[in-house]
Amino acid sequence: MCETGGYLLSYWNRPFFPEFCSHSTFDDAATYDTMVRIAGSYIGFALTFKVLADHYGWTHIVLVSNDVTTSLCWFGATSFDAVFSSDEYYTFTWLRLGSEPSDKQLDDILHQIRSLTRGLSVFYSQTSFCI
Numbered sequence: 001m002c003e004t005g006g007y008l009l010s011y012w013n014r015p016f017f018p019e020f021c022s023h024s025t026f027d028d029a030a031t032y033d034t035m036v037r038i039a040g041s042y043i044g045f046a047l048t049f050k051v052l053a054d055h056y057g058w059t060h061i062v063l064v065s066n067d068v069t070t071s072l073c074w075f076g077a078t079s080f081d082a083v084f085s086s087d088e089y090y091t092f093t094w095l096r097l098g099s100e101p102s103d104k105q106l107d108d109i110l111h112q113i114r115s116l117t118r119g120l121s122v123f124y125s126q127t128s129f130c131i
Helices: 002-011 042-056 072-084 103-116
Strands: 060-066 091-097
Touching: 042 072, 060 072, 060 103, 072 091, 091 103
Parallel strands: 060 091
Antiparallel strands: none
16 A cells, blocks of 8 residues: 555655555655655654645645544544644644445545645555555
8 A cells, every 4th residue: 555655646746654664665766756754753743744734835634544543543643633733824624434434435535635625645554544
């Protein structure tokens, strides 16, 4: 999944923050030219993203995660919520998706993303997929 996310975000010229994509193929900066490697706490990850949002003037942030409170996506999402939801400069929306979404639920989520923002970033780990 990291490869697909890396290709798409490179094509769309959007930063790619892989949470746990450590294979050596990602060292190819020509193919994965928008990949930003970071490490550390989840709050550090959210604060790093905020620096980019400030730099590029992004004010409408939509985060999609699963609804499993013990997953990596959930821990990362709560950090984004802590950073962006309390800042009046941003419009932050956290969309939660169940583990077995219907086609209608997926369509609804995609519609909300399109309505609320103009870009897409994908975060993926070996056990979870966050948009």
